[in-house]
Amino acid sequence: MTTLPNRPNTALMVIDVQNGVVKDAHNRDAVIANINTLVEKARAENVPIVWVQHSDEDMPRDSEAWQYHSSLKRDSSEPLVHKSYSDSFEDTDLETHLAALGVGHLVVTGAQTDVCIRATLHGAMVRGYDATLVADAHTTEDFTSYGAPSPDQVIAHTNLYWKYESAPGRKGGTTPTAEVAF
Numbered sequence: 001m002t003t004l005p006n007r008p009n010t011a012l013m014v015i016d017v018q019n020g021v022v023k024d025a026h027n028r029d030a031v032i033a034n035i036n037t038l039v040e041k042a043r044a045e046n047v048p049i050v051w052v053q054h055s056d057e058d059m060p061r062d063s064e065a066w067q068y069h070s071s072l073k074r075d076s077s078e079p080l081v082h083k084s085y086s087d088s089f090e091d092t093d094l095e096t097h098l099a100a101l102g103v104g105h106l107v108v109t110g111a112q113t114d115v116c117i118r119a120t121l122h123g124a125m126v127r128g129y130d131a132t133l134v135a136d137a138h139t140t141e142d143f144t145s146y147g148a149p150s151p152d153q154v155i156a157h158t159n160l161y162w163k164y165e166s167a168p169g170r171k172g173g174t175t176p177t178a179e180v181a182f
Helices: 028-044 094-100 113-126 151-163
Strands: 009-015 049-054 080-083 103-111 130-139
Touching (some): 009 028, 009 113, 028 049, 049 094, 049 113, 080 094, 094 103, 103 113, 113 130, 113 151, 130 151
Parallel strands (some): 049 080
């Protein structure tokens, strides 16, 4: 379990499911539906939900591209972390929120698989967190024109390698939406 002392709790993370990020995302509607299922389950079980929102030159704060997809609704009591790097921990107040909530285990969803999802998973593990990737609740767009594998292959590969990820005192892992246990 987590190497962070006095952190018995789990939190659901919803990363960058913003208009400008998921506009052309692979299997977007199904992924968002799965995230909504997890949000409802987390709320019903009083599990904290942490929302992460990226901004940069192409997606400035308060722009339409920066807004969360309209299918997802954040409750104003749920932490919102603003970031400008791929890793949700870098130069943000994410750790402050998680510490206050006693969280040592993260259940990760969102976009994009090959950028912010991977960076945040690795960032969590090196900081002492257990991190579970929800296998059918993350997505990316098609970057094959840049030499990347197809989106379905990127997602499958990330699910494969994270399933077996571990470090001393910490574990990764993947699970489908239907089997998420907070």
